[in-house]
Amino acid sequence: MTPRRSRALAGPLALLVAAAGLFSAPAAAQSAADVAVAREIFIEGSEFAKQGRWEQARERYERSLAIKRAPITLYSLGVAQQQTGQLVEALESFRAFLVEPSAPATREYERLARHAVEDLERQVSALELRLSPGDVAGLVVKLDGGVVPAAALDRPRPLNPGNHTLSVSAPGYREVRRSVAAAPGSRVLVVLSLEREAASAAAGPRALTVSAPVGAASSPAPDDAPGRVVPIALIAGGLTTVAAGAAIGLLGVASASDAPTRDGEAADAARAQALAGDIIAGAGLVAAGAGVLVLLLDRGAASAPDRQAPPRAALGPRGLTLRF
The missing domain is CATH 1.20.58 (Methane Monooxygenase Hydroxylase; Chain G, domain 1)
Incomplete structure (x- = not known):
């Protein structure tokens, strides 16, 4: 564990104390039973975090957050995501935690969350995609199998460091696949030229037309x-x-x-x-x-x-x- 990443960590006991206060009052749209289940799953995640089993901790925090949104769950999820290499996701979890209303139970984590955001902004990579032509109808861009929204294609996309697979497809064009390697904090520029499919493949079977060469004798008319x-x-x-x-x-x-x-x-x-x-x-x-x-x-x-x-x-x- 690097010193920078350890800044956002907090002791499991402190997290449980904060959770006890934040999970005590159920939201209007949630039942007391849902809040109780979310608290129980959160406590399991904290136990996994105490053991250094960050994959299991992240999975529990995600489940707890899906049941009840709580600031302490956002912060804990950000720590688990950071420890498992999901830097883009961790950055957004910490940012979401910081925009929550400040409360006495979580105030001590706000400073740690700000330091984590600063560190992650330097580590997260960015992917800039340039396509030619750029106005293709029905364009589908996928990054690691997930579809990138068309409205986000003209902006650099945050990217976790490591190897990624990029694919671009559109009706009437050949699909293009590229492997992208992103170093921590780098900005990767990918320029792709889309090629149209062969005319015969796009238009389907065509009738065979045979024409005589210029100057060749034509077939006699029926009357001749x-x-x-x-x-x-x-x-x-x-x-x-x-x-x-x-x-x-x-x-x-x-x-x-x-x-x-x-x-x-x-x-x-x-x-x-x-x-x-x-x-x-x-x-x-x-x-x-x-x-x-x-x-x-x-x-x-x-x-x-x-x-x-x-x-x-x-x-x-x-x-x-x-x-x-």
């Missing part, structure tokens, strides 16, 4: 679809026919190379096969070319302002027919 089916089919079929004819021609060339003589049935059959491949490939090229031509005509007609309708292509028994 029939006119483009035939030329596209001609181009695709023509290219397929070219590939087939080329394959047949290559087989014919290979067969001619394998023939035992340049004349004879085997050589004649191979040359005929190569010729057939050339003919098929040529027909495919013609069909593909016709498809390209029709597409070009369709585009030219669609871009001409004086045409009522683009030419249409139809494939009938007599071949490819263009209709204007």
Whole structure:
């Protein structure tokens, strides 16, 4: 126990004598039974204080004070809080004791309480919190799990020396947690920048929108679809026919190379096969070319302002027919 802290201590016998007078007259709103219970719990607390069991003494003083508010209980609670490291709470208990009306039974403790207040004001730390942005709606600040009132956020907050946990949260922002170490009598400045949550997380699932690159060809309108089916089919079929004819021609060339003589049935059959491949490939090229031509005509007609309708292509028994 430090010399400064011992100033506020008083002998248990003196406290019991003071309690006997202050607990004798019940308040108007309290029954005699309540006052008797409060006195009994206070005496238990004083016995624990005499033994140096300050945690138990503090708990008894708190219970007694909850039943009946008495100046001597405030003073005794302040001593127990000071001994258990609750300096902020002890400071307020001594201040509350000093604002009570002076009475002969407690007058000797007033000087000790003033010295205790002076010592505690030098030992208590302070926390100053600065937030950016500072005008966030729904802001919740917690210190060691307890909510700090919004009206008190712009003032330094008294803090017991030691380690503390600070958390800041708000709708649409990520929660921020910090560990704060406060030395006795220090002023701790904590600056926090609140970050918004990701747009996808805040807004929820979004529909996937796929857009074509600038300059890409758009899908044909329903009215233009029939006119483009035939030329596209001609181009695709023509290219397929070219590939087939080329394959047949290559087989014919290979067969001619394998023939035992340049004349004879085997050589004649191979040359005929190569010729057939050339003919098929040529027909495919013609069909593909016709498809390209029709597409070009369709585009030219669609871009001409004086045409009522683009030419249409139809494939009938007599071949490819263009209709204007």
